[in-house]
Amino acid sequence: MSREKQDGAQSPTLSDLVASPAALRAATTRPRRIALVAGESSGDALGAGLVNELRKRFPDAGFAGIGGDAMRLAGCDTWFDSGELAVMGLSEVLRHLPRLLKLRRALRERVLAWQPDVFIGIDAPDFNLGVERWLKQRDVRTVHYVSPSVWAWREKRAQKIGASADMVLCLFPMEPPIYARHGIDARFVGHPMADEMPMEPDQAAAREALGLHAYTPVLAVLPGSRLGEIERLAQTFLEAARSVAATVPYLQIVVPAANADCRSALEPLVARLSDLSPPPKLIDGQAREAMVAADVVLLASGTATLEAMLAKRPMVVGYKVAPWTYRIVKAFGMLKVERYALPNVLAGADLAPELMQDECTPSNLSAAVTNLFQHPEIVGALQPQYRELHEALRQDASARAADAIARLVR
Known part of the structure; x- marks a missing residue:
């Protein structure tokens, strides 16, 4: 089929190429x-x-x-x-x-x-x-x-x-x-992200870059990168973080904002935790650095769960969609998986706790996060599994x- 080039000249047809060896060479060597x-x-x-x-x-x-x-x-x-x-x-x-x-x-x-x-x-x-x-x-x-x-x-x-x-x-x-x-x-x-991220992330360097104390516990809270996610999840996540802070002494909470709109939505919610000591730290971008710096990550389901896995950090995953959306998805059987977080899907096992929809509550989230802080043996057992998944994707x-x-x- 003959087509016009941008300069208006006609492309050579098959008969042109057969008849003219020069045209054939030009067409195949451009x-x-x-x-x-x-x-x-x-x-x-x-x-x-x-x-x-x-x-x-x-x-x-x-x-x-x-x-x-x-x-x-x-x-x-x-x-x-x-x-x-x-x-x-x-x-x-x-x-x-x-x-x-x-x-x-x-x-x-x-x-x-x-x-x-x-x-x-x-x-x-x-x-x-x-x-x-x-x-x-x-x-x-x-x-x-x-x-x-x-x-x-x-x-x-x-x-x-x-x-x-x-x-x-x-x-x-x-x-x-x-x-x-x-x-x-x-x-x-x-996955290009697996190529980019080191097999052994430097937690000390990440903490220094974010101005976090080197030797006290850190919780990274990532309630999503879209305004709809922040509206549904941020308050629940931050209430959970407050409960964790009551149990884990000297807890540093860091909250990355994906962009200026997300920061505006998060600022008043983070301000409600200003009475904590130390108060939560709201940062612009730097989600990867926050995850590497953390001991535990509380985050929304999505690609960020893969990034947390590649950062070799234990995580708790929560998510909610609009109630009517959830009812439609369930009623029509549109969702075909038992696991949602990418590390769990890739491993075919429950590496990270998943708390979805009605289970995504401050008390459930805080209990799961606190459990990871209090049981380092769980974190240690995750590391070889995370490395194996990283190597498979790299x-x-x-x-x-x-x-x-x-x-x-x-």
């Missing part, structure tokens, strides 16, 4: 073109690592699409900024829907005109899978990097993802077998992903 789309900062970081590794395999390749500062620094021509995709929550998505649909139309037409050798959608499945499907129908090879959680929610989605992507690159080892059941090419490449993810994409392109 530098590779690789299109990528990443949403949010996590996708931007994944994209940057992937661009750097792909450039080693294709030194003359051109990279273009949607990304942020990290991808631009890696040499990707960002037609649009990844911040334009960073919308969360139903109401915000609906408000931005016309703009997002217009952006998606403009992007896919521009990608098609650019004629990439492959299109890579990085996470952001609500946006990327539709673009991938449209391009795949027009004979563009497509890759989806970071599988949606098919292991937890509606496995049949794997079939729809396969209709969009020629290949799925997975961060977790339990994901490719699910795709295999549906005849879809999916590869486990490892696969040089960007390089493995680039190898898989290079094979597809060639």
Whole structure:
């Protein structure tokens, strides 16, 4: 199928290539073109690592699409900024829907005109899978990097993802077998976070960086990185922290705020604990440093649980969703897992206490956290299991992903 290039020139047809050896050489020797789309900062970081590794395999390749500062620094021509995709929550998505649909139309037409050798959608499945499907129908090879959680929610989605992507690159080892059941090419490449984080985190250095005392107990409290999570969880988590402080002498409580909005929501709640000695410490960002500095972590279910595991810290996991959402999920059997926290899912065992929905109360959380402070043997038993999981995920993810994409392109 003949397509127009951006400069208006016609692409060579199959008959052109057969008739002209020169045209064939030009078509097969032009530098590779690789299109990528990443949403949010996590996708931007994944994209940057992937661009750097792909450039080693294709030194003359051109990279273009949607990304942020990290991808631009890696040499990707960002037609649009990844911040334009960073919308969360139903109401915000609906408000931005016309703009997002217009952006998606403009992007896919521009990608098609650019004629990439492959299109890579990085996470952001609500946006990327539709673009991938449209391009795949027009004979563009497509890759989806970071599988949606098919292991937890509606496995049949794997079939729809396969209709969009020629290949799925997975961060977790339990994901490719699910795709295999549906005849879809999916590869486990490892988790970049496991590559980044040291096997033996430096707790003393983290405490010094955060201005925490070196020899007194520390509890890190992370009630989520979104305002909805903070509204549902922060007060419960901080009430639990107060109870723990009544039992654990000289407890230092550190609360990372993911951004300025989260800090504004957390400030009045943290202020209610100002009578504690020492008072809680609210910090901007630095969630990883807070976890490494801590003796125990109290946190919301999500990717942060993986980060706490890689930091080798014992944790208690709590979570609540809106009551009507929980009733719908339970009624329709939409959730397919018995465990929620990623360390527990990966291990197939209850490494971390999980207190969900009605069980997520200050008294339950404080009891579980206090138990970890009072029983160091539990913490010691966790360490080899955490290291084993870390080693399983540490696969040089960007390089493995680039190898898989290079094979597809060639």
